[in-house]
Amino acid sequence: MTTLSIYNPATGEKITDLPADDAASVAAKARATHAAQPAWAARPLAERRACIDRFRQGIVRDLEQLAATMTRETGKPIKMSRNELNGLLGRLDFFNGLVEPTMATETVYDEAGMKERIEHVPLGVIGNISAWNYPWFVGCNVIVPALLTGNAVLYKPSEFATMTGLEIGRLLHEAGVPKDVFTTLVGAGDVGAALLEQNIAGLFFTGSYATGARIARGVGSRFIKLQLELGGKDPTYVCDDADPRAAAESLADGAMYNTGQSCCSVERIYVHEKIHDAFVEAFVQTVKGFKAGDPMSDETYIGAITRAPQLDVLDAQVADAKAKGATLLVGGARLPGPGNWFAPTVFSNVNHDMELMREESFGPIIGIQKVSGDEEAIRLMNDTRYGLTAGVYTPDAARAQTLLSQVNAGSLYWNCCDRVSPRLPWSGFGDSGVGLTLSTYGIQAFTRPRAWHLRS
Secondary structure (H helix, E strand, O other): OOEEEEEOOOOOOEEEEEEOOOHHHHHHHHHHHHHHHHHHHHOOHHHHHHHHHHHHHHHHHOHHHHHHHHHHHHOOOHHHHHHHHHHHHHHHHHHHHHHHHHHOOEEEEEEOOEEEEEEEEEOOEEEEEOOOOOHHHHHHHHHHHHHHOOOEEEEEOOOOOHHHHHHHHHHHHHOOOOOOOEEEOOOOHHHHHHHHOOOOOEEEEEOOHHHHHHHHHHHHHHOOEEEEEOOOOEEEEEOOOOOHHHHHHHHHHHHHHHHHOOOOOEEEEEEEOOOHHHHHHHHHHHHHOOOEOOOOOOOOOEOOOOOOHHHHHHHHHHHHHHHOOOEEEEOOOEOOOOOOOEOOEEEEOOOOOOHHHOOOOOOOEEEEEEEOOHHHHHHHHOOOOEEOEEEEEOOOHHHHHHHHOOOOOOEEEEOOOOOOOOOOOEOOEEOOEEOOEOHHHHHHOOEEEEEEEEEO
């Protein structure tokens, strides 16, 4: 029997071995899911909504256990695991509250005996290959609206968050979602590849650009719904009229929260030369106060790096920045002990010749670059192949509006960062992907609009 080994990234110790899927079991599960989907779509929306209500109740009931499981397999600090689960509840309420009006049939024309209507019908069977860094957020952004709109789901959680993926499945099945309507696939890349071979109506992926590009090449000729939520190199500009300490404290959290392992973590900071030194001093002071340690402790802010290979990426970015003249202000190396640990790291005197300012870091590392003014800041913010989020800190609302309107990014922040709302679409420009989740558009993403021409 094929198995998947699960390790604790904070200690390096094996947690368990899980029975894993192979190509044959993936195909069998896909056939069962196809057979089950029409009956699920035919059930009244009120019944599907009731299932999600019960799913929510299960999360609240088991929250401490679910948080501990997530922390053990990802290295996320336990307080942040609880934050993710508590934050998910509002997203579930949003989806459950908005699905009915969003799915409602629209009459767009009614004159002289001719009616025109738009109906929203489910896509069918959805394939979802999800991420490990926010497994509940990222997974449920797809799973919940897909189920509510009448789709069935073949869900492949990341191999680094598989126990959490199985918990999602357990709670959905306990809530009344039939086993074959929501199916969890266990395994690594080979299982994801097997999922792509199935007869699915849509593929929703969250992960790296490289994997997203391979998926796009693999399914492009099949004309299925394809959504790719990929990486970012998210910039923020701190203007000369901003409060340097307040901006520094906010952005340090935006850069280091979840140990920097977020697609919308602040990854590049540009600071006006007039306040640069004050900002850097406050930023470093804030970062030095972040405690690394046992992820199960409520006192821990910096957890483990989930994937061991990412340590090599961080090492390489540090070495490259040093070689090209950057100034290391704090951190810059792995932390001692078993497990995957990297010190919170801050560089100044950086530039765009450095990998640190061009390629996604996905760890607790940041570069701060001095700029002469707004024009240079905007040019540098747009000097990227990504376009996920971007922010500006200034007390001047009009100035922020003018600056942010020039940035190529899917989400724009004024005096805040690293924030996601269920009411707003989550999307990106360039290599940050195609499609969107969240908002009412993220509900309609799982439906196919169908046109009705009705002559009486």
